[in-house]
Amino acid sequence: MSDKPTQAELDLQWMQYAYTLAERGAAAGEVPVGAVLVRDNVIIGQGWNSPVSSNDPSAHAEINALRDAAQNINNYRLLESTLYVTLEPCVMCAGALIHARVSRLVYGAAEPKTGAVVSVFDVLTNPRHNHKVEVYGGVMEAESAALLQSFFKSRRK
Numbered sequence: 481m482s483d484k485p486t487q488a489e490l491d492l493q494w495m496q497y498a499y500t501l502a503e504r505g506a507a508a509g510e511v512p513v514g515a516v517l518v519r520d521n522v523i524i525g526q527g528w529n530s531p532v533s534s535n536d537p538s539a540h541a542e543i544n545a546l547r548d549a550a551q552n553i554n555n556y557r558l559l560e561s562t563l564y565v566t567l568e569p570c571v572m573c574a575g576a577l578i579h580a581r582v583s584r585l586v587y588g589a590a591e592p593k594t595g596a597v598v599s600v601f602d603v604l605t606n607p608r609h610n611h612k613v614e615v616y617g618g619v620m621e622a623e624s625a626a627l628l629q630s631f632f633k634s635r636r637k
Contacts, residue, residue: 490521491619492619492620494586495564495566495586495588497516497564498514498515498516498565498566498588499514499566499588499620499624499627501515501516501541501566502514502528502529502541502566502627504528505528505541508528508530508533509532509533510528510529511529511628511631512627512628513565513566513567514528514541514566515542515544515545515563515565515566516545516564517546517549517561517563518561519553519558519561519562524548524552524553524558524561525547525549525550525552527543527546528541528544529544538572540569541566541567542563542565542569542573542576543572545563545565546558546577546580556580558581559581559583561583561584562584563586564587564619565585565586565587565588567587567588567628568587568591568596568617569587569591569595569597570591570594570596571594571596571601573596574596574604575596575603577604577613578603578604578613582613584615585597585604585613585614585615585616586617586619587615587617587618588617588619588620588621588623589624589625589628590617590618590621598615598617
């Protein structure tokens with residue numbers, strides 16, 4: 481038997497890390513979404529939502545993680561990488577994954593209002609794109625959804 485973790489085990493490990501980043505966002509008063517970009521099982525970029533604190537409508541967790549990675553590896557092409565994010569990406573973030581040439585996306589909760597992977601739009605698998613992103617959804621779905629629900633419930637009080 482091999483001691484090497486399976487892809488499913490690695491996906492869970494990295495999604496747990498993304499979840500901790502989402503909690504950091506929540507602690508800062510931002511919508512709790514976290515993202516981590518991994519290549520060869522090493523973090524190359526990470527981020528959480530920060531549009532409110534940065535006055536930047538593009539400062540979604542995914543964009544922040546992509547920006548961090550591009551700076552860290554000194555390249556805007558993020559080849560052979562996997563993005564783990566706690567919420568299904570929006571159109572902007574899905575488009576950025578294509579432009580950055582991210583290989584895989586693993587996300588937690590679906591986003592029934594603005595999801596651009598499977599829920600509302602199908603940006604990543606559109607055959608017109610010259611780059612394809614493998615997609616795996618539902619990793620830590622219940623936990624990610626509960627964190628978002630708890631955040632918005634506390635806001636409504």
